[in-house]
Amino acid sequence: MTTGTGSTGSWGAGGAGRRRLGRAWGAAAVCALALAGCSARAVADGSGGTGAGVDAGAKPAVTTTVNPTPKPTSTPLKSLAGARVNIADGQTVGVGMPISVTFDHVIPAAERADVERQLKVSADVEGSWSWIKDRNLLDGQRVDFRPRTYWKPGTAVTVRAGAGITRHFTVGRSLVATVDVRTHSMTVEKAGSTRRVPITAGAPGMDTWNGTMVVSDKATKVFMNSQTVGYGDAYADYYYYAVHLTTSGTYLHQNPKANTYAGHQNVTHGCIGLATDGTAKSFYDEVIPGDVVTVVGSKDTVAVGNGYGDWNLSWEQWRAGSALA
Template sequence: MRGHIGAAVLGLICALSLTGCSGASVTSGAATAPARPGDNSSTTSPGASRPTATPPTAATRAHLADATVNVAEGAHVGVGMPISVTFKRPIPEPERADVERLLKVTANPGVTGAWAWIKDRNLHDGQRVDFRPESYWKPGTKVSLTAGPSIARSFTVARSLVATVDVRSHTMTVVRDGEATRTIPITAGGPGYDTWNGTMVVSDKQRRVYMDSRTVDIADSYQGWYSYAVHLTTSGTYLHENDRANTLAGRSNVTHGCIGLASDGTARGFYEQVIPGDVIRVTNSKDTVAAGNGYGDWNLSWSEWRSRSAL
């Protein structure tokens, strides 16, 4: 279903000051290539501003003290996972640049990336800011975040997994580390319940999840438990086991917006394979998922993304 099920996805703010394993920092001007072979210094997006030497205000520090980061310490994530921080209260526009300047990302190997203020579906404007590279993280990248004295996180980008769902052909092709591993029959949203188009990122997964369509005012109401649920959006899009897929996957679209897999072990196998940060791309559907509906960050062009920074 496309309505709201589950908790709001978290968000994050960070300054556009990134350092690589060499310790060099690039904070302004156009994106910079490594100075020599083996130099892994990270780079920033064009137009990034150099952090000022002005000490952060008490208000800025208070914002960070209440912030929550989406990635756990020591986590292994997929190549599509943005760094995202949410704030307890909306950050006023005049204060957003100061907050960004306190947030620093270290990546090895280095990346070109930027922060963007995202209007989360379940939050007020100014409560979420995300960092993503210009393109997906490379597998094996080591990433660290510091946000003033309050926040420190380190995580690793695992192998690459990108699954492409073709709503028209009722199939999902799974590509792992650049190689197609299998094509799976699926059933997607039926007429009037179209599955979101575009790129979504796995936020979490649950062995069983309870869905209640009454929470999103769907006329064709239903309630029940669903197994092997891979969570894609805060509006309630999942990829999960669906008994109707046993006969209809690969043939027609009959769900309320979720992506259904057969209960013959197909759903379980995919569930066991994916991790948070893996990428699910939906093609040949209608409306594109919004950036703030889960981690829809990759649906913005790079220029659109950079324009959302406060710096």
């Protein structure tokens, strides 16, 4: 965790920031995407950003193949004003990216079904909306759409929210990384190929979150400060090739300690560390927002609202979060 320049959050010197700080993620302000956490700020290009918080828009309403057109209310709800969509128009995302709509005000429970009816996702997929308690927002300010299983590569998606808000995006190649903290390794499955990468994760007592996280954004340079996550003066420095995973501050980034400990021991403050020999940069270069990173063998599953933790709920649990269920 840390505080940096630009991208919100990172745990700090290889630390996923105080994972204890909470699991519900909340994109900064109304940005459904900013999974900041370790109080870090991205400084360099921040390439790969999800467009979080920049797109106003909303989402589809149902759970079906090529979602049927919801019956709009006679007058668009005022509650859709101030809505933002986490995916930019024309963007290409990974197979795990949920469509996340946030609002600048709380949507009362009695109005949520009507809001969902004005959100439409057009795609050949079975999916559903679900209201999420975002880490940095109030209950009723975030609703996400997620397929039953990961998006199929190549899927073209159109999102419409009420009248006048439309977003088109495409699902790119599949990249799913599985980090096993017990073997200190990460298996990367990308477009049919598989490789294994040595890593170092959170040390005992500063364990990396368990469960599935989705890349929200990335930055070549992030300043991480341990004071922002309760670790005193443990670190305050820039870290490179940082892939953002949770709002509470979990990053997968380059860490000099990985040169010695990757593949052998977990020594970070919660983040996932990769060596400086080109390993970190190589992973950084190929990752896009929406790619999936699942951690196994650790403790405490990341909360649904702590970044994009949507995939940590079963399909039945996910659907139950819809006001139309």
